[in-house]
Amino acid sequence: DAMVIQNPRYQVTQFGKPVTLSCSQTLNHNVMYWYQQKSSQAPKLLFHYYDKDFNNEADTPDNFQSRRPNTSFCFLDIRSPGLGDAAMYLCATSPTGLGGYTFGSGTRLTVV
Amino acid sequence: DQQVKQNSPSLSVQEGRISILNCDYTNSMFDYFLWYKKYPAEGPTFLISISSIKDKNEDGRFTVFLNKSAKHLSLHIVPSQPGDSAVYFCAASGDNAGNMLTFGGGTRLMVKP
Numbered sequence: 001d002a003m004v005i006q007n008p009r010y011q012v013t014q015f016g017k018p019v020t021l022s023c024s025q026t027l028n029h030n031v032m033y034w035y036q037q038k039s040s041q042a043p044k045l046l047f048h049y050y051d052k053d054f055n056n057e058a059d060t061p062d063n064f065q066s067r068r069p070n071t072s073f074c075f076l077d078i079r080s081p082g083l084g085d086a087a088m089y090l091c092a093t094s095p096t097g098l099g100g101y102t103f104g105s106g107t108r109l110t111v112v
Numbered sequence: 113d114q115q116v117k118q119n120s121p122s123l124s125v126q127e128g129r130i131s132i133l134n135c136d137y138t139n140s141m142f143d144y145f146l147w148y149k150k151y152p153a154e155g156p157t158f159l160i161s162i163s164s165i166k167d168k169n170e171d172g173r174f175t176v177f178l179n180k181s182a183k184h185l186s187l188h189i190v191p192s193q194p195g196d197s198a199v200y201f202c203a204a205s206g207d208n209a210g211n212m213l214t215f216g217g218g219t220r221l222m223v224k225p
Contacts, residue, residue, distance in 0.1 A: 009153070035215075040121065042114070042201070042215040043156075090155055100146070101213060103155030 003027070006091050006104035013081050013111055021076040021107045023091030032074040033101070034066060035090040043090055049074060050096070078109075086111045115139045116204050118216035125223050131189040133219050135202030138183065142204040146213065147176060147187050150199045159200070160187070192223045 004025045013019040023032065031050050035043035047056045049068045063085070065077040078085055088108050092101040117136045125131045135145075143164040148156035162169040162176045162185065169176050175188045189196055202216040 004155070006155075040217065042116070042217045045212075045214075048212070092155075100158055100161065101148075101156075103148075103157065105153070105155045108153075 004091055004093055004102050004104040006089075006107050008107060009105060011107055011109050013078075013109065015083065015111055016080045019078050019081055019109070021078075021089050021091075021109070023074045023076075023104055024072050025093045025102075026072070027093055027095070027102060028071060029093035029102070030071075030096040031094045032068060033092040033094070034074070034076050035092065037088045037090055037106075038086075046076070081109070081111045083111050085109065114217070115142075116202055116214050116216040118200075118202055118219045120219050121217070122220040122222070125192045125221065127194055127223055127225050128191045131187075131192045131196065131221055131223065133187040133189075133200050133202075133221065135185050135187075135216050136183060137185075137204050139204070139206065139214075140183070141206040142214075144205040144207070145176070145178060145185050146203045146205070147174075148201040148203060148215075149196075150201060150218070156201055189221075192221075194223045194225050197221055197223050 007022050033048040034046045037043040046060045067075045088106045090106045091104040094101050115138050146161040147159040149159045150156040160171050160174045160176050162178050167178050178185045199218045199220050201218045203213040
């Protein structure tokens with residue numbers, strides 16, 4: 001089945017220790033997104049890739065970076081996680097112009 | 113500044129009855145609206161959508177109504193089933209294609225047997 005896969009499902013990292021979350025897709029969608037969702041809040045867009053073009057939201061902290069080495073994979077790097085970065089991180093993809101996201105199951109990040 | 117708002121954080125409904133989830137938006141440039149359903153520890157899954165050229169879209173037990181003048185949409189689930197218990201997110205897009213979504217905060221629906 002074509003899908004969006006996020007690894008790991010649960011990630012525990014130490015305060016200030018760099019961490020990388022990964023997302024892969026078999027849908028061959030042009031666009032990939034990273035959202036941050038804190039408890040009882042709306043998912044908040046961090047950035048997205050339109051093919052290789054990277055688009056950063058204005059209020060995304062510099063602590064967050066992303067890489068998309070190819071169509072299938074996208075990574076979220078948090079250089080120095082703080083306690084406030086604990087959240088569910090959702091990866092999503094969409095085909096250009098056709099609408100509708102497909103989400104991964106998310107990675108729940110805990111910072112200790 | 114929340115452009116998409118779901119003012120009810122939770123809703124409890126008896127099995128077999130109608131569930132009505134509401135969503136308001138402020139950006140008049142939004143022209144495509146979607147509802148997503150999210151179970152715990154899973155990513156959101158697409159449920160139903162509506163384009164701004166329509167005022168109603170129906171898919172089985174799910175119907176979405178759009179009132180553009182009021183900048184309001186609602187999701188009706190009839191009849192509600194216990195398996196419908198989940199968090200429902202309203203989302204809006206300004207490119208008529210469902211890309212670059214802005215999400216509401218979600219409404220937790222509990223359907224009691």
